[in-house]
Amino acid sequence: MPGLDREPFELFLIHEARLLDARRFRNWRDLFTEDGYYWVPAAPDQESPEDAASLFYDDRELMQTRIDRLEHPRIHVQTPPSRTVRLVSNVTVEAADEARGEYTVVSNMMMAEYRLDRQRLFAGRQTHALVRAGDGFRIRWKRVDLINCDSAFEAMAVPI
């Protein structure tokens, strides 16, 4: 969007990525609004999470169940845990409603994940629907379209 300073949006996405890399999952969850959701489709151009399978489609309640498990001492698929680093780039604000404080932000992401002598790479385009909250933002929804979303994956434990 012309005339809109994209830096606050970029800094917010970087902040979110750092929380996930630091495994501060509860803080990450708190970025979402109470009715917020997190969606990673399992097919390219998937229209809805309601009528087809998704890799992730968590509302706050499922997010909490996921985080409880990630913090459980006997989550075998995270013993030892993954180490991740996320890059966020090509950030643009695609839509803005300044009066309501609502923004749609599109960016490219990459996540390198290392665990048990193996490293793998996830790459995709992510869309954040943000709403202004005080000095920052909260996430109304986040969608990550991985370029290989319909491939067969080895186990994934941490959110993208």
Place this chain on the structure above:
Amino acid sequence: MFDGTPDEISGLVRPGQVHRRVYTDSDIFELELARLFGRAWVYVGHESQVPKPGDFITTEIGRQPVIVVRGGDGAIRVLLNRCAHRGAKLTSEPRGHADRLTCLYHGWAYDLDGALAAVPVPEGCAAGFDRARFGLAAAAKVGAYRGFVFASLSAEAPALDDHLGQMKANIDDLIDRAPDSAIALDAGMHRYVYRGNWKLQVENVLDSYHVPFSHASTVNRKGEQFSRREGDRTGAKVVAQKKTSDAWKGRRSYVTGPGHGWTSNTALDDGKRSSPSFDAYRKTLADKVGAARAEEILTPQYHNSMIYPNMSIMGLNMHVRVIKPLAADLTEVTIYPVRLLGAPDEFNSRNIRLLNVTHSAASFVQTDDLEAFRRAQEGLQSQQSDWVDISRGLGEERPDTKYNAVGELATHEMAVRAQYQAWVEYMGRTG
């Protein structure tokens, strides 16, 4: 060198034991592709995936690529995905629609029944070239039961009806839940891959012993798993006083036919099960089949079913699972959410959403199984012992007249032993 003589095959399986080589040896894996996947009825797809003439999906029987295609006559055929000319695959798409199957290489074109319809530059064909001899090869046998399509590459396979036997009741249990008495596998899919042998997944499907341990991270402080089925207030009671709960220990497993089996239903909220979408579904079903029959259908008897060697149905988070061996130490699995035709969209949607968190590659449940499969494959490299123990409950198997099967406690290992009995029968035949 392993030649796969009947003696060598039967020597790999003892009462309550199986040799570690069946998981790790690439010679044995090649023999499995030829003798087991080359002979058995293999699940290849569901009719709802090819609803119209010209619709096709592609898959493999063992390693052999096939096209499951609905012809202009409405019949479903299973054609080898290999041009009869120089052998190129006719399509690499997982699914699609075509009036003809045309090879990208030299343009040979086939009708949907596999007949060679056209050859470019026909005047160059050798004298005596007979188009009728160059159709696509087809699976020797194709059959379907209530929409599930199976194929065998062996003309000597028994009738599908006999092969499925008692497992038809498992399929009925799922499909009868649909108010329209039909299901569709058209709600996308989950795909995962693991660095382990295919039989680790096949064994795991009917293994109730591992749940409190492998899936500890899904169990809350009250010993209950998170709710996995729409309308239940909680999930299954798995743990009590830090041990496997009596409710869980009471689960049963059954085996029948060549390697097939199932585990009994998990005790959940049946009777009290309720939510807006479940209640709407129950009413829709009752309006179709009557209240008494609806209650009978909604008291499922089957939890997990295995139709050996490559297909499984789960009745709890309703899905169909297809297991594809890629190498001795590499396996791919596809999970299709089941959509009950005639049920309210919201109810089907809840099943799809719960399946995301139980069986996607990023789920809470399946991922710990994948970790177990990977570690088993690595551990089995150890030569400390050549034998894997599968003896729990050995000698306690009893015929069950209600189900016309053999029954045992599901935390025992009867189902694994039955799978290896079938494995020896398929693998031990050399002809």
